[in-house]
Amino acid sequence: AKAPVRVAVTGAAGQISYSLLFRIAAGEMLGKDQPVILQLLEITPALEALKGVVMELEDCAFPLVQGFVQTDDPNVAFKDADYCLLVGARPRGPGMERKDLLEANAAIFSVQGKAINDNASRDVKVLVVGNPANTNALIAYRNAPDLKPGQFTAMTRLDHNRAIAQLAEKTGQHSTDVDGMIIWGNHSATQYPDVHHTTVDGRKALDLVDMDWLTSTFIPNVQQRGAAIIKARGLSSAASAANAAIEHMRDWALGTNGKIVSMGIHSDGSYGIAEGLIYSFPVTCENGQYSIVQGLDINDFSRDLMSKTEKELEEERAGVAHLLP
Ligand code: NAX
Numbered sequence: 074a075k076a077p078v079r080v081a082v083t084g085a086a087g088q089i090s091y092s093l094l095f096r097i098a099a100g101e102m103l104g105k106d107q108p109v110i111l112q113l114l115e116i117t118p119a120l121e122a123l124k125g126v127v128m129e130l131e132d133c134a135f136p137l138v139q140g141f142v143q144t145d146d147p148n149v150a151f152k153d154a155d156y157c158l159l160v161g162a163r164p165r166g167p168g169m170e171r172k173d174l175l176e177a178n179a180a181i182f183s184v185q186g187k188a189i190n191d192n193a194s195r196d197v198k199v200l201v202v203g204n205p206a207n208t209n210a211l212i213a214y215r216n217a218p219d220l221k222p223g224q225f226t227a228m229t230r231l232d233h234n235r236a237i238a239q240l241a242e243k244t245g246q247h248s249t250d251v252d253g254m255i256i257w258g259n260h261s262a263t264q265y266p267d268v269h270h271t272t273v274d275g276r277k278a279l280d281l282v283d284m285d286w287l288t289s290t291f292i293p294n295v296q297q298r299g300a301a302i303i304k305a306r307g308l309s310s311a312a313s314a315a316n317a318a319i320e321h322m323r324d325w326a327l328g329t330n331g332k333i334v335s336m337g338i339h340s341d342g343s344y345g346i347a348e349g350l351i352y353s354f355p356v357t358c359e360n361g362q363y364s365i366v367q368g369l370d371i372n373d374f375s376r377d378l379m380s381k382t383e384k385e386l387e388e389e390r391a392g393v394a395h396l397l398p
Pocket of ligand 1: 083084086087088089090113114116119160161162163164181201202203204205206228229230231232256260309310311314
């Protein structure tokens with residue numbers, strides 16, 4: 074049998090985690106043969122609620138679960154962690170400006186980045202889900218000088234999956250027929266869902282849909298899908314976000330077999346995107362490593378939208394610059 078790996082999850086008593094933890098425990102993230110130890114972080118007032126979640130996990134008697142850690146101390150939660158899913162974040166309160174939100178989260182992700190740096194496995198893989206996810210991931214890696222920036226990623230997989238679902242529906246095909254979807258940039262309303270390199274059942278997406286549908290329906294619908302879910306459900310996406318987190322980590326750890334997925338990753342300057350930003354790129358994964366899909370032709374339409382979302386990320390970075398080491 075395999076040795077257990079340590080999976081740290083923050084915001085573990087929140088609504089995304091209520092779906093996420095059970096699926097990790099069931100082996101859906103790292104494989105049905107991979108035992109896990111769940112190391113759960115919450116803020117002090119939520120530790121009682123966390124206890125209830127752990128009681129339910131215990132009541133599942135999952136064969137793969139080898140133990141739990143419940144704590145409000147990041148140094149304990151990230152001790153020897155192989156995977157960190159940073160889900161907890163400060164939500165936007167009434168009257169809170171975007172700048173206040175950035176700063177409140179900068180404080181959280183500075184502490185957590187440093188705690189990961191000081192305690193986690195040297196091969197740790199980190200996924201930031203908590204918003205603003207890309208900039209939170211940037212703050213975390215800047216506070217982790219002993220690790221590689223490439224070990225810190227942000228989640229755009231939910232956007233990626235939403236885009237696939239929208240295109241499949243429009244073309245009357247199944248989501249599994251859609252290949253080569255790309256989300257560029259920030260996990261925000263400026264993200265660019267790009268179908269220029271996408272095929273549906275082997276045919277070019279651009280031959281199946283017109284530009285007018287892309288610009289007036291598809292792109293805004295994908296960008297605004299989170300808001301539409303809130304409007305319909307009265308709560309933000311949770312199970313679908315958990316599903317995306319599972320797929321992001323599973324693909325990174327176990328590989329994509331050549332399939333293209335979108336991940337918010339440390340920009341190395343590919344496609345002219347400013348180095349050091351956490352920007353969503355098309356990637357494939359193999360042997361526990363992701364690599365950016367290179368050599369795609371970018372037309373003026375795409376370049377304009379890729380630059381817009383890049384600019385927003387540069388503004389976010391500038392907004393927290395005074396808090397970065
Ligand atoms: P909830 O408010 O239900 O849960 C968040 C939990 O995090 C709470 O239990 C809270 O006590 C905890 N928490 C807050 N600060 C913490 C800290 N410093 N350390 C540890 N735990 C802390 O939110 P939920 O719906 O689960 O969403 C979590 C985050 O995911 C939010 O920031 C949300 O905006 C973000 N999302 C990101 C998505 C993405 O695609 N990247 C999509 C879904 C989601 O909106």
